[in-house]
Amino acid sequence: MASSRRQYPFHLIEPKWQQTWDEQQAFRAFNPGDSVPEGHPFGIRHNLSGKVARAEALPQKFYILDMFPYPSGAGLHVGHPEGYTATDILARYRRACGFNVLHPMGWDSFGLPAEQYAVKTGQHPRVTTEANIANFTRQIKSLGFSYDWSRELATTDVEYFKWTQWIFLKLYNSWFNPETNRAEPIETFNPIVEKIVTGRVSQPITIAPAFEYELRTVANKLLARGTRISTIKRTLVDSQRLAYVAKGDFWWCEQLGTVLSNEEVVDGKSEVGGFPVEKKPMLQWVLRITAYAERLFDDLDSIDWSNSLKEMQRNWIGRSEGAIVKFQVDVPGPNPVSFSVFTTRPDTLFGVTYMVVAPEHTFVDGIVALLEQKKRANYRVNEQITAPTIRIYSENISEIEVLSLSAALAKAKSRGLDLIENNPTANPPACIIESYAKHVSFEQEVSKQIQPVRDYKQQVAKKSDLERTELAKEKTGVFMGAYAINPVNSQRIPIWIADYVLSNYGTGAIMAVPAHDERDWEFAALFDLPIKEVVKSQKQxxxxxxxxxxxxxxxxxxxxxxxxxxxxxxxxxxxxxxxxxxxxxxxxxxxxxxxxxxxxxxxxSSVEADGTTCNSDFLNGSTTPEAKKKISAWLEEKGLGKKTINYKLRDWLFSRQRYWGEPFPIVWKKDAAGNLYHEALPESSLPLLPPSLEDYKPMPDGQPPLARAKDWLNLPDGSVRETNTMPQWAGSCWYYLRYLDAKNNSAFVGKDVENYWMASNGKSAGVDLYVGGTEHAVLHLLYARFWHKVLFDLGYVSTPEPFYKLVNQGLILGSDGQKMSKSRGNVVNPDDVLVEYGADAFRLYEMFMGPLQDTKPWNINGVAGVYKFLGRVWRLFVDETSETEFEQAEATKEQSNQELLNLIKLNAAIKDVAATPAQLKTLHACIKKVTEDLDGMRFNTAISAMMVFVNDAITWETKPVSVLREFLQLLQPFAPHIAEELWSKVQSLKSKVNAADGSATLSIGHQTLDLAYSPWPKFDAALLVENEIEIPVQVNGKLRDVIKVSVNATAAELEALALANEKAKPYYEGKTIKKVIVVPKKLVNIVAA
RNA sequence: GCCGGUGUGGCGAAAUGGUAGACGCACAGGACUUAAAAUCCUGGGACCGUAAAACGUCGUGUGGGUUCGAGUCCCACCACCGGCACCA
CATH class of the missing domain: 3.30.70 (Alpha-Beta Plaits)
Structure with missing residues (x-):
């Protein structure tokens, strides 16, 4: 193929224009306050040449963004340029329409491959990264994309990650105020801490009761341990930061040597590399994304993303409406024990036949502890109490009396109860009156189950998550020996532990309604637990x-x-x-x-459906929604439950045990009591650079590689640096903001600049169009929305959402219909395609394959097809004899490329003459279709419209220059190189003929406009009007003939013509004509029977 | 299982409820050429016919429905792709 003759000299044209654009900085986007260089095409178009562009003087903005790539060593594959071509076409189109277009590109350059290469070779990851970036840049530039390269950034640039660290400090120094439902500086939390810990209030503050309770619980626990007040305060503050340290079970990947977030683990394997992962208890940095669950969920309604993508995010956030219901545990004694469950079906409360608590739930240990405490209590009989007065609790634990011992004993005896000491160290000692029998039965039942419960817990702990979920076909669990009391009917319900209940969802405990839940039903069937029907439905x-x-x-x-x-x-x-x-x-x-x-x-049978409630006392006869309302009201009134919305989303694990990532601007210190605590570095100390290392491996003890740099690690004041680094997602969380003001070294983005590009100005807000693959549906796109919302709350950005419109390009498969991969050997390298067909053909093919959003296979023959189309365009414009001369001259290699291109002359058929109505019709039909298709992102049909134009225009004997010129303007966004080259050739023929209607305006003032900035053609609907149209004649909906009629034919005329039609006649002859449907300008349908 | 999407020639695909298959690939025939490539022209859903055509019948995953008329709207189902999945 390489030997075949080129359709046109793209090998000279493409580098020529790429160089021109580069030198001119043709696609630089101007910020408010920038001065526009004299002679810059944007300045000429918008009358800003040589002037300072004030925000009011700048045209409407349009921010069109690609997901920036990770610059891998493998280079670009054909999937990358699919989205890039689409956005480039739109960027060029918008520019022609007069917008100030921001179209930047950069590099998501932190990442594992460079680090793994460093571990192997000792080569600094920065070296590898820079080489890869250079290769990606070359490849992307060879495609002629109109990026503003002056805004190029890489997440690994020190000047970039300085601000990533800065944003981390903002997260660290903020908390989420549930009262205002937004992030606030941590300082506003201090009065609350003060109130909780010391009771001092400088001014009235309101704290949500649940939140206050949560804080008090933590504080009281610490206080009970004798913790210092200052430490308690610090702990409370640290517990509320948006970036906090959490102790928990995290996904650990041995092969990658790092922890991973939930989003990075797919089917029990690492998303990157597919290595096995396991849960490990660890101390890690976590970002409080869950605080934003509600807003991340709700705000999806305000943005224009594909349905499927929004659904993926909704699924991941996992919102479910239900209620939390509190169940008392049936334990004897003064201290009530209870636990709460989350349910989406509180209306089935009467159908609860057992409870299940997750094996890891603290309640499980609690009940065991309770039993042991009880045991001890039982050994100490009443005689041992010698104090003169003691506290008496009755079975109704709210009754408290202080009596003398003898009075207490008498009282107990009179009720036929025993007196049992509970807390002899209290002053006065506390006692309870209980039914001894009840004690015995509780003890016996629970103690019988203690060993099985312990065994089961151990057994579960050994199971991997995979075994607990995917492989677990059969349910397991054990009875705890204890019972809960159903609040609606006081029934005793057995409490089980089972691993089908997850500790980290809801409250970690459930009420089981086997009649209306598949999982509960299976469990009930297996362990022979009762099944009680409480909803009647059609499906029952x-x-x-x-x-x-x-x-x-x-x-x-x-x-x-x-x-x-x-x-x-x-x-x-x-x-x-x-x-x-x-x-x-x-x-x-x-x-x-x-x-x-x-x-x-x-x-x-378990049937989860809406229906009519039965066997449920006061709920009987209610429909499911009614029953939900009734029971919720009832529970709330009694203080037993509350309507709640629960989210599946977990907080975002933010630390990685890596070298090649942003170091945390955090140091660890010890307080006077020897407690370790963390402290943020001041903003002025940023950027915090990673140390240089010889060995990039983690430490043998599992510590991150940064711990190898002892000098870096240990600070003179004795504090120690955090050795974790941030995940790759950190940099991509805000890069779209840095593009706005990439060189700003006093702020992550300037306020005015941010306001110009992002703020709503009536027509658009945020990023106007974001194009990228679906693979980031729950990673980058969720994380970035979260950071953006935090920055919004803190007043740094002006919109609550970053990306208002987002389109996913479809996957490009190999020619075998399989996903492209090295192992299948079906990967297409754009470089090879470019050598043979050129960038314009490549761009055109990527768009011509089918709708942008669809998955479609690569077919090299398709490239040849659009390449041939470009050849036809070329031949439409150029003189063939001159081209032969050009080819001969090229073979001698004596002239410069430009001289060679100058040899090519315009086709003699192109003349400065008035276009015929038919020619104008062809042109304007094309303008209309291309314009509308670009607005709807239907690139494939826009291209076919241009093909239709060329197929027609190539037959014209005389080709009016004004018409061809406008065609080049349409072609320009798609195939910019060939369009520019031909445009430069037709410049010699300045149109006078059509200048009056403005359709061929070539210049503004005295300067000629570059094609890229010449105004987009407007179509004239009047030119498209047909005089005669073809009207189908149908009989009973079937096409029988087509007649030519005047466009103005009336319904009556059409009907007459149709009935007179000889071809249609046989189909209704002998039948009665019931009616005749006439749609003027559309069709006639004769209905006969 | 749940959610989202897709299903139209040999292939990629196109069609505000109104002539299904635009445009392109591949294919076939012709022109140009010593020849080939390239280029230009012509043809084309299937079936039945025919020397060739005309005409006819069928045809947008399957089965129903609404409508004068359905690829398009409604109901049920099937297949494939993507996501979620013991989430209470």
Missing amino acids: RYCNRKPVHLDATDINLLHSPDFKPDIEFRNAGSLKGEWIDFLDREEAIKFFSGRSYDFGDIVP
Whole structure:
């Protein structure tokens, strides 16, 4: 193929224009306050040449952004330029339309591959990174994208990550005020701490009761341990920062040598590399993204993203509405024990037949501890109490009396109760009156279960998350021995622990309603727990409790007409055998009666549906939504529950045990009591550079590589630096803001600049268009929205959302229809395509393949097709003889490229003459289609419209220059190089003919405008009007003929013409014509029967 | 299982409820050429016909429905792609 003749000399044209644009800085976007250089095409177009561009003088802005790439060693693949081409076309289009277009590019350059290479070779990651960036730059520039390279940035630039660290300090020094539902500087939290810890209030403050309770609990715990007041204050403050240190189980990846966030773990493997991961208890930095769950969820409604992407985010945030219900545990004694569950179906509260608590739940240890405490109490009998007065608790724990010992004993005796000491060290000693029998039964039941509970906990702890979820076909669990009291009917309900309940969702405990929850049903069937139906619905079914094996006779019977009413088999999984769902309870009983095998009994099948509540006392007869309302009100009134919204989203694990990332601007210190605590570095100390290392491996003890740099690590005052680094996502959380003001060294972005590019100005706000792949749906796009909202709350940016419109480009598959990958050997390197077809053809093909959002396979023949189209465009304009001369001259290699290109002359058929109406119609149909398609991002059909134009124009004997010129303006965004070259050739023929209607305005003032800045053509609808149109004639909706009529034909005329039509006649002859449908300018349909 | 999306020639695809398949690829025939490539012209959903055509019938994943008329709207289902998944 390389030997075949070029369709046109793109190999000379493309470098020429790329160089021109570079030298001219043609696509530089001007900020308010910038001075526009004399002669810059933007300045000429907008009358700002040589002037300072004040915000009011600048035209409407348009910010069009690509997801910046990670500059890998492999270079660009054809997937990258798909989105880049789309945005470039739109950027050029908007520029032509007169917008001030911001279209930047940069590098997401922190990342693992460079570091792994460094571990292997000792080469500093910066060296690798810079080489890769150079290669990416070359490749991207060779595609002729109109980026403003003066704003180029890399997340690894010191001047960039200085501000990433600065934003981290903002996060560190902020807290989320639940009262105002937004982030505030940490200082505004201090009065609350003061009130909680010391009770001092300088001015009235309101604290949400739940929040106050949470803080008080923490404070009281510390106080009880004798912690100093200053430490308590610090702990409280640290516990509320948006960037905080958390102790918890985190995903650890041995191969990568680092922890990973939830979003980075897919199917129990690392998203990068697919290595196994495990949960490990560790101390890590975490960002409080959960505080924003509600706003991140709700604000999705305000932005124009694809449905599927929004759904992915909604799924990830996982909002569910329900209620928290408090259950008392049936324990004897003065101290009430309770736990709460989260449920989305509080209306089924009467159907609760057991409770499940996650094995990790503190409640489990609590109940065990309680028992031991009880045990001890029981050994000390009443005689040992010698104090003159003691506290008496009755079974109703709210009653407290202070009595003498003898009075207490008498009282106990009179009620037939024993007196049991509970807290002999209290003053006066506290005692309780209890039914001794109750104690005994509690003790016996719980102590019997202590060992099984411990065993089960251990067994669960050993399981990997994968085993607990994916592989767990059969449920496991053990009874705790304790009972809860159902608040609605005071029934005693057994409490179990089971690992199908997750500790980190909701409250870590559930109320089980097996009749209306699949998981609960399975568990109940397995452990023979009761199943109580409380919702009647259309879908309700009944089945056998135990799975059964059916013999052939039974199967036949089930399929016989006797059992017509809907029978379904459910596979019983590893339990073997089958459950049979019947629509009708009677049918089920009828079937099972007389069977010899053990089928348990007939119970409601788990059906999670809305319906009518039954077996539920005061809720009976309510519809599900009504019942939810009623029960919620009832619970709230009694103080037993509360409507709640729960989110699946977890806080964002923000530290990594890596070298090649932003170091945390944090140091660790010890207070007088020897407690370790963290402190932020002052802003003035930024940037904090990573130390230089010889060895980039983590320490043998698992400490991050930064810990190797002892000089860096240890500060003169004895404090020690944080050795973790930030994840790769940190840099990409705000790069779109840095582009606005990339060189600013006094702020991460200037206020006025941010306001010009991001603030809502009626037509648009934020980034006007963001294009990138779906793979970042829950990573980058969620994190960036979160940071943006924090910056918004703190007053640094002017919109609550960063990306108002976002489009996902579809995946490009290999020619085999498979995902492109090295191992499949189906990767296409753009460089190879460019050598053979040039950048314009490459761009055109990427867009012509199909709709931008669709997944589509790469087909090299398709490139040849659009390449041929560009050849036709070329031949439409140039003189063939001159081209032959050019080719001969090129072979001698004696002239410069420009001299060679100058040899190519315009086609003699191109003349400065008035266009015929037909020619204008062809042109304006094309303008209309291309313009509308660009507005709708339908690039493929815009290109086909241009093909239609060329197919027609190439047949014209005389080609009016004004028409061809406007065509080049349409072509320019798609194939800018060839368009510029041909534009420069037609400049010699200045149009006078069509100047009157402005359609071929070539200059403003006295200067000629570059093609890239010449105003976008407007189509004239009047030129598109047809005199004669073709009207289909249908009989009963079927096409029978097409007639030519005047565009002004009336309905009556059309009807007459249609009825007179000879071809249509046979189809209704002999039938009566019922009516004739006439749609003027559209069709005629004769309805006959 | 739940959520989102897609389904139209040999292929990529196009069609405000109104002539299904624009445009392009591949293919076939022709022109130019010693020849090939390139270029230019012509053809084309399937079936039935025919020397060739005309005409006809069928046709947008499947089955129903609404409508004078459905690729497009409604209902049910199937297949594929993507996401989530013991989330209470």
